[in-house]
Amino acid sequence: MTDGKVAIIQNKQEASSIAKKKLVSLLQEANYTIDQNDPNIVISIGGDGTFLSAFHEFEHKLDQIRFLGVHTGHLGFYTDWRDFELEELVSNLSNKQESSISYPLLDLQVKYRDQKAPKRFLALNEATMKRATRTMVADVYIKDELFERFRGDGLSVSTPTGSTAYNKSVGGAVLHPRINAFQLAEIASLNNRVFRTLGSPIIISDSEWLTISLEESSDYMVTIDRATIQHDDIEWISFKIADERIHFASYRHMHFWRRVKDAFIGEV
Structure with a gap:
């Protein structure tokens, strides 16, 4: 059981809407509450721009919130999960298999x-x-x-x-x-x-x-x-x-320099 309250911020892309619907269902099955006003976890679905919007929407509560990003397009610097990995994401949340980092x-x-x-x-x-x-x-x-x-x-x-x-x-x-x-x-x-x-x-x-x-x-x-x-x-x-500081729910955080390499260099 969990008393986690989750807010979900998404962009207007169809893939993000589909991912949100599935994520809400998975979270509710895991006994999370969807709370857009007073969450302790904020999940953005889209890209880095969506994540920035989520951050500024809740920047007045940074000491109470951890952030998590799901990307539905290209890999972002703030989005660690893909939209086809939502089951694993919720499982890790529920099993407390996470480490939090702050930037x-x-x-x-x-x-x-x-x-x-x-x-x-x-x-x-x-x-x-x-x-x-x-x-x-x-x-x-x-x-x-x-x-x-x-x-x-x-x-x-x-x-x-x-x-x-x-x-x-x-x-x-x-x-x-x-x-x-x-x-x-x-x-x-x-x-x-x-x-x-x-x-x-x-x-x-x-x-x-x-x-x-x-x-x-x-x-x-x-x-x-x-x-x-x-x-x-x-x-x-x-x-x-x-x-x-911003606190990330870093359930599977990619090494920063690997992320830079993937974003700007690709395969060597």
Whole structure:
């Protein structure tokens, strides 16, 4: 018997709907309760994008919830199970054959010029800052000390699990998610005799923080994972490793570097 309460978040694909119907039946047979409001396990069905949606829906209860991903398409970085393995998944849940792991999250503080207190956000993958029509100019501070003045298309700040996403596409390093750090990557920086930045990704430890001070403007585009937040006149954005962590019900967690190899290299 179990007192487990499970919420299921799915995408709109037919394969995900079929998998959800089967999963609900299996969970109920194993005496789990389907509870979309107050779960202790959240299962996403779809891909990494669906998992991100599930995370943000329940990010206010991270200390009470473990997450699990089922993929109905290509292998994802957050989805350990295939849709044809649901019986094994539920069996492992019921038999307590699992080990839980946790990964770091990004804590963002966004300060608007017309507000006294900054707004706080959490990111599982990354945050990006760009300007709509002009070169972005920003001062980059590490632990309140000016490091560089950036000019270019924008900046990306990512978690270790997010290092394989947009960060990788702009030349960032791939970090193992057990490394409690975050990363700053430049997006098309301007580097010449007049303007100069480091031009390389920066890995920042959990004991340090990063602040991006922006020129006064109302056309900034700031994304947090898959969402675009209000981009009124932003004064600065600060980043650090969050006190909260995401906890995975890692019933059969694939080795991280094997997952990277399968996703980007394939068979050698």
